[in-house]
Structures are given as structure tokens and as C-alpha cells.
Amino acid sequence: MNFLRQSLAIAGKDLRSELRSKETVNASLSFALVILLLFSFAFDPGSEQVHEIAGGLLWLVFAFAGTLILNRSFARELVNDCLDALISSPASGAQLFFGKCLANYVLLVVVESACLPVFVIFYNSHWPRQWLLLFLVMLLGTWGITVIGTLFSAMTVNLRLRELMLPTLIYPMLIPALMGAIRLSTLILAGEPIGADDQIWFRLLVAFDIIFTILTLALVEIVLVG
Amino acid sequence: MTAVAIQGVWKFYGDYPALKDISLSVNPGSCLALIGRNGAGKTTLLRILAGLSKTAKGSITILGQDARDENTRRRIGVLGHGIGVYEELSAFENLRLFAKLYGIADPQKIASEWLERTGLERVRDGLVREFSRGMRQRLAVARTFLHNPSVLLLDEPFTALDDRAIAVLQDLLKTALAEGRTIIMSTHQLREALELATGVALINRGKLAFTGPRTREMLEDPAWLYRNYGEA
Numbered sequence: 262m263n264f265l266r267q268s269l270a271i272a273g274k275d276l277r278s279e280l281r282s283k284e285t286v287n288a289s290l291s292f293a294l295v296i297l298l299l300f301s302f303a304f305d306p307g308s309e310q311v312h313e314i315a316g317g318l319l320w321l322v323f324a325f326a327g328t329l330i331l332n333r334s335f336a337r338e339l340v341n342d343c344l345d346a347l348i349s350s351p352a353s354g355a356q357l358f359f360g361k362c363l364a365n366y367v368l369l370v371v372v373e374s375a376c377l378p379v380f381v382i383f384y385n386s387h388w389p390r391q392w393l394l395l396f397l398v399m400l401l402g403t404w405g406i407t408v409i410g411t412l413f414s415a416m417t418v419n420l421r422l423r424e425l426m427l428p429t430l431i432y433p434m435l436i437p438a439l440m441g442a443i444r445l446s447t448l449i450l451a452g453e454p455i456g457a458d459d460q461i462w463f464r465l466l467v468a469f470d471i472i473f474t475i476l477t478l479a480l481v482e483i484v485l486v487g
Numbered sequence: 488m489t490a491v492a493i494q495g496v497w498k499f500y501g502d503y504p505a506l507k508d509i510s511l512s513v514n515p516g517s518c519l520a521l522i523g524r525n526g527a528g529k530t531t532l533l534r535i536l537a538g539l540s541k542t543a544k545g546s547i548t549i550l551g552q553d554a555r556d557e558n559t560r561r562r563i564g565v566l567g568h569g570i571g572v573y574e575e576l577s578a579f580e581n582l583r584l585f586a587k588l589y590g591i592a593d594p595q596k597i598a599s600e601w602l603e604r605t606g607l608e609r610v611r612d613g614l615v616r617e618f619s620r621g622m623r624q625r626l627a628v629a630r631t632f633l634h635n636p637s638v639l640l641l642d643e644p645f646t647a648l649d650d651r652a653i654a655v656l657q658d659l660l661k662t663a664l665a666e667g668r669t670i671i672m673s674t675h676q677l678r679e680a681l682e683l684a685t686g687v688a689l690i691n692r693g694k695l696a697f698t699g700p701r702t703r704e705m706l707e708d709p710a711w712l713y714r715n716y717g718e719a
Contacts, residue, residue: 263590270587278575281614341623342569346630349537349565350588351557486555487541 264359267352271360276367278337285333286368293326293376301383311384316447319380320439323373323399324406328428330368331410334361335418344418344485354482358411366407373399386450395449401466402442405473409434412477415484441465488551490515490638490669491536496545498531505531507693509545513686515637518660518670520684520701522677522712527690529673530568533642536671537565549638561589564636566644570627574616578607578626581615582633589634601629605655621649628656632663639663641672645679657683677709689716 279285300318304311311318338344347357377399381388389395413430417423441462448455455463491513498506506528513519521529534540535547538554552559565571572581579598586594602608605625615623624647631639639660645653660670660683674680681687681701689697689712697716704711 267588270584274573274576274580274584277580278573281575340574341572342567343571343573345534345537345539345567345569346565346571346585347588348539349560349563350585351561351590352588353557486538 264353264356267356268360268363271347271352271357272363272367275334275337275361275364279364279368285330286372289326289329289368289372290375292329293322293372294379296322296325297376297379297383306384312386312451313447315380315384315386315450316443316445318384319377319446319450320402320443322376322380323369323403324432324435324439325428326372326376327369327403327406327410328431330365330372331407331414331431332424332427334365334411334414336414336423339418348485354485355478357485358415358478358481361414362407362411365411366404369403369407370400373403387452389449390452391449391455394455395446398442398445398449398463398466401463401470402438404470405438405442405466406431406435408470408473408477409438412481412484415481438466438469441469488515489513490517490550491671492546492548493532493536494546496532496535496547497543498528498535498540499543505693506535506542509690509693509695511688511695511698513669513671515669516664516667517685518664518672518683519686519688520677520680521671521673521688521690522675522680523673523690523696524717526692528693529690530642532690533567533640533671533673537563537567537640539565561634562637564631564634564639566627566631566639566641568642570623570630572615572623572626572630575614577612577614578602578618578622579611581626582629585630586633591634597633601633604659605629606651619649620647621652624648624652625655628652628659632659637668639668639670639672641670643674643676644672645674645676653679681706681709687712689713691717 338347410431413427417426420426444459444462448459489512493509493511496506496509497504509532523529535542536554538560547554549559550562579602582598582601583594586597591597602611605628607622607625610622644656648656663670672680684701687699687701687705688695697712
């Protein structure tokens with residue numbers, strides 16, 4: 262209970278700061294919309310080929326836009342040495358990390374939810390009948406991006422090239438989660454049912470989220486203090 | 488039991504030894520002035536004490552426990568080079584956040600009390616980004632003291648403070664000492680620090696060059712220590 266209370270305090274602080282500055286959400290959302298627009302020029306939106314790669318396009322946008330939010334997650338703590346103040350408080354590294362994950366997750370889901378209708382319009386898609394299922398895939402895939410991205414955001418926070426290092430480090434780690442999310446999203450956007458064979462991608466996403474949540478919570482103290 | 492016990496501590500940055508076999512102990516209710524030139528290792532030692540960095544060798548206990556222990560951190564207050572408060576939050580929100588992190592039962596009440604004690608109640612809902620430097624420093628002091636820490640670790644606390652913030656801090660430090668709290672502060676402002684200090688430790692290029700009680704000659708001539716124990 263105490264774990265959650267401390268984490269919620271951190272998440273609330275991050276969300277309140279973001280609500281006031283809007284620096285990362287605005288940047289991430291604008292970036293996502295620009296990529297969606299560029300992709301719509303690069304591929305013929307009405308073609309059959311685009312429907313086959315729709316899930317991939319969508320998740321590329323989510324992954325690119327997400328790194329902008331994740332990059333700022335720990336970088337914002339460098340101003341006034343706030344990270345030191347947090348680490349020297351009784352809140353554990355895991356509590357700080359989980360709080361940051363919760364805040365990043367909310368911000369990523371907000372940006373993705375804003376991108377989804379734009380994607381449907383740009384690519385002449387229909388609003389998927391299984392939209393609830395698509396939302397579930399979005400939530401599962403985004404949690405994977407969030408935990409991995411937040412951990413690496415903490416690891417790279419003191420690097421001069423952190424804006425470059427974060428995507429370089431997290432995309433290879435995210436391949437299993439992205440594969441699952443892309444495959445399921447493509448099926449849902451095409452209006453096809455999720456068959457028994459494809460259930461494995463759901464299980465992969467859930468397993469990825471659970472394993473990496475536990476791993477990152479266990480490792481973050483070492484990342485923050487050494 | 489000593490409040491802070493440092494035993495044979497070494498710290499390396501790459502191959503460079505920032506601290507070389509530092510051993511010292513600080514008794515409860517005393518104030519240790521940690522002095523030395525820039526780059527001597529004062530901040531490194533304070534960061535290790537605050538649980539922000541780990542030793543390469545040696546051990547540190549604060550109030551008999553490890554520095555990274557949750558209970559230890561609940562009992563120490565850290566004021567570093569940065570003020571450790573958020574620009575996008577109000578003064579009240581900053582203090583309430585840290586009161587929550589320190590597990591204080593009524594965070595709102597404590598936050599309001601400390602805003603009043605540091606003379607910031609008028610700007611309670613103002614965002615820190617709009618504050619003057621002095622107001623920020625007073626808020627940082629409030630953040631450091633709000634959980635009633637038994638051990639205070641202060642890294643150059645008087646640097647860049649305005650007169651009012653110096654008065655607030657000196658008053659709080661004197662009260663803390665009178666209440667039996669332990670203070671370790673690194674400083675270049677020898678006169679202010681030596682007035683409060685009960686003991687002095689001089690670090691010279693990562694090595695402890697002198698440790699002992701503060702004497703009358705140090706107070707009368709703050710450069711005395713450097714002349715006798717500092718590097719040439």
C-alpha cells in the first residue's frame with residue numbers, strides 16, 4: 262500500500278508538471294502527426310498493401326513518438342538536482358521508477374489515443390469493429406514500451422547524447438513486444454478475427470510486460486545509485 | 488553510539504581516487520564543518536553519506552544503519568548544490584510532495600507550517616519558476632528540514648544565499664543543534680561555518696588532513712587550519 266502511495270505521489274508530480282508545461286506531450290503529438298502525414302504521402306493510403314502493414318505503421322509512430330516522452334522522464338529531474346532529492350528520500354528506487362512509469366504510461370496512452378483517429382482518417386481505414394481489442398493491444402504494447410523506456414531513460418540521463426542513445430538502446434529490446442503488437446493491430450485494423458494461432462501474440466505481450474516489469478523494478482536501484 | 492561513522496572509505500572516478508582511506512566519526516548533537524579546497528572530495532563524501540553514491544571500499548553507518556537503508560534516509564536531511572525543488576510546482580506542492588515521500592502523517596499541515604517558518608506563506612501557490620533565487624533557497628531549506636531529520640548533510644549551504652535566507656538557515660541550524668541533531672556541512676564560508684561547528688575536518692586531495700574539535704584560534708583566524716594542515 263505504501264509502495265503504491267509513494268509511486269502515485271511521484272506520478273502525480275510528473276503529470277502535474279507536464280500539465281503545466283505541456284512540453285513533452287505537445288512535442289510528441291506534433292511529431293506523431295507529422296510522421297503519420299509523411300507515411301500517408303509515402304504509401305498509397307487506399308492500397309491493399311497499406312492495409313497489410315497498417316499495424317506496423319501505427320506502432321512505428323507510437324514507438325517514435327513515445328521516445329520523446331520517455332527521454333524527458335528522467336531528464337526533467339536534472340533541473341535543480343531534483344533526482345538527488347528524490348533518491349535521498351525514503352522512497353525506494355522501485356517506487357520512484359514505478360511512479361515515473363505510471364506517469365509516462367498515461368502520457369503515451371493520451372498521445373496514442375489522439376493519433377488513432379487521425380490514422381483511421383489518413384489511411385482510409387474504417388474504425389475497427391474490434392476497437393476494444395485494439396485498445397487492449399495498445400495498452401499492453403504501450404506498457405512494454407514504457408517500462409523498458411523508463412529504465413533506459415534513467416540509465417542514459419547523464420549522457421550528453423541521451424536523445425540519440427535512448428532509441429538506439431530501447432528499440433532492439435522492444436522487438437518482441439512490437440512484433441506482437443504489430444501483428445495483432447494489423448489483424449484488428451483489417452477487421453479479421455484473432456484466430457487461435459494468433460493468441461500466442463497476446464500471451465507474448467502479457468509475458469513481456471510481466472517479465473520486464475519485474476526485471477526493471479529489481480534493477481532500477483542499481484541504475485539509480487550504482 | 489556515534490551518529491555518523493566513516494571507516495576506511497575510498498572512492499574512485501575512473502582511476503582517479505577522489506577519497507583515500509577516510510575515517511572519521513561524528514557524535515550525536517555535534518556539528519562538523521567539512522572544509523577543503525575545490526575538488527578536495529567534500530561533496531563526494533557528502534554524496535556517499537546521503538546514499539547518492541557508493542564507496543569503492545570502506546563502510547559508512549548513520550545512526551548505526553547503512554546509509555541506503557530506508558529508515559536511515561527517513562532520518563537524514565540533505566541540502567546539496569542543487570535546490571532539489573520542481574520549477575513547475577508551487578511552493579506548497581513541492582513541500583507536500585516531499586512530506587508524502589518522507590511518510591509524514593499530515594503532509595498539507597507540515598507543508599503550510601514550513602512555508603510560514605521560511606517566510607514563504609505569501610507565495611504558497613506561486614510556481615517556483617517565478618521565484619527569486621533567495622526564495623528558492625528558502626524553499627530548499629524548508630524541504631531539507633520538514634521531516635525533522637536527526638542528521639543534516641549540507642553541501643555549501645551558505646553559498647549564493649541572500650541575507651534573509653542566511654538568517655533563516657543559521658536560525659534553523661542553531662535550533663537543530665540545541666535539539667541534539669547532528670550536522671555535517673561542507674563549506675567555503677569558514678567564518679559562518681566555524682561559528683556553528685563543534686568539530687572540523689579538513690580534506691586535502693581526497694585525504695583527511697586534520698580532524699578535531701573547533702578551537703578558539705580557528706574562530707579567530709579561519710585560515711589557520713589551511714596554513715597548518717592544508718597543501719602548500
